Amino acid sequence: MRRISRRAALGYGAVTTAAALTACGAQPEAGPAPTTTTASTPPPTTTTTPPPTTTTTHAGGPAVEVVRGSGARPEVALTFHGAGSLDITRRVLALLDQHHAKVTVFAVGSWVRDVPDAIRAVRDHGHELGNHTWSHPDLERFAPGPMLGEIERCRDALSTVAGTPGNYFRQSQGQHATQRELEAAGKAGYARVLSYDVDSLDWTDPGAAAIRRATAAAKAGSVVSMHLGHEGTIAALPGILADFATRGLTPVTTTELLR
Incomplete structure (x- = not known):
């Protein structure tokens, strides 16, 4: 089955209504024709050294989907769908710093445009960035050209x-x-598409205890999906990180997990 139940919105905290609609609406800014083709508080002022900036040299063939790591090491990748207020981003980063955890943030392109200081803060705290489309649409509904445009616009x-x-x-x-999404990602220069095997369900705002229970499914090698922009995520994060530490699991960037 291709899809899981998901809201169109990521949750934008203090971001303006206009920005939220731009970043998380089910349709992009320029509405492409659907295709009928289907397919199978604040942080410290000092900064840490960010991970190496790498530009893919992918030749343009379809990207490869990665769902989890091998599990050979006691590591997990916490991945955040990136949107929300600068304040919430800073609070999440402060918690990660306190627990010496590294993560990967998949940024929505319009968030990059509207809250660039959040993107720079993620980078400067030594975390990894990824591409999560320009406007967070139901991407599979798009014709090939607009689908590629969503990825390339965020990339740029x-x-x-x-x-x-x-x-x-x-x-x-x-x-x-x-x-089709793998093909578009490859054309945009990405060799790998990162999916996930554990959904924290924080985007449903179920409360900190429920988010913590959902992430308990993570095992060595797991890729966990979480979201910036939600107060419940902030409330749950200390307990999640403590649970991982108790189980001997270290949160690392995706690149570290897959090395």
Whole structure:
């Protein structure tokens, strides 16, 4: 099954209504014709050294979907769908610093445009960035050209603001990538698309205890999906990180997990 139940919105905290609609609406800014083709508080002022900026040299063939790591080491990848207020981003980063955890943030392109300081903060705290489309639409409904445009526009915004296109792409509004999305990601220069095997369900705002229970399913090698922009995520995060530490699991960037 291709899709999991998901809201169109990521949750934008203090971001303006106009920005929220731009970043998380089910349709992009320029509405492409659907295709009928289907397919199978604040942080410290000091900064840490960010991970190496890498630009993919992918030749343009379909990207490869990665769902989890091998599990050979006691590590997990916490991945955040990136949108929300600068304040919430800073609070999440402060918690990650306190627990010496590294994560990958998949940024929505319009968030990169509207809250560039959040993107730079993620980078400067030593975390990894990825591409999560320009406007977070139901990407599989798009014709090939507009689908590629969603990925390339976010890629270019990340390159401008953070100096990197991101090491991975993640499809919007779907746990797993379709073949068409893999093809579009490859054309945009991404060799790998990162899906996930554990959904924290924080985007449903179920409360901190429920988010913590959902992430308890993570095992060595797991890729966990979480979201910036939600107060419940902030409330749950200390307990999640403590649970991982008790189980001997270290949160690392995706690149570290897959090395």
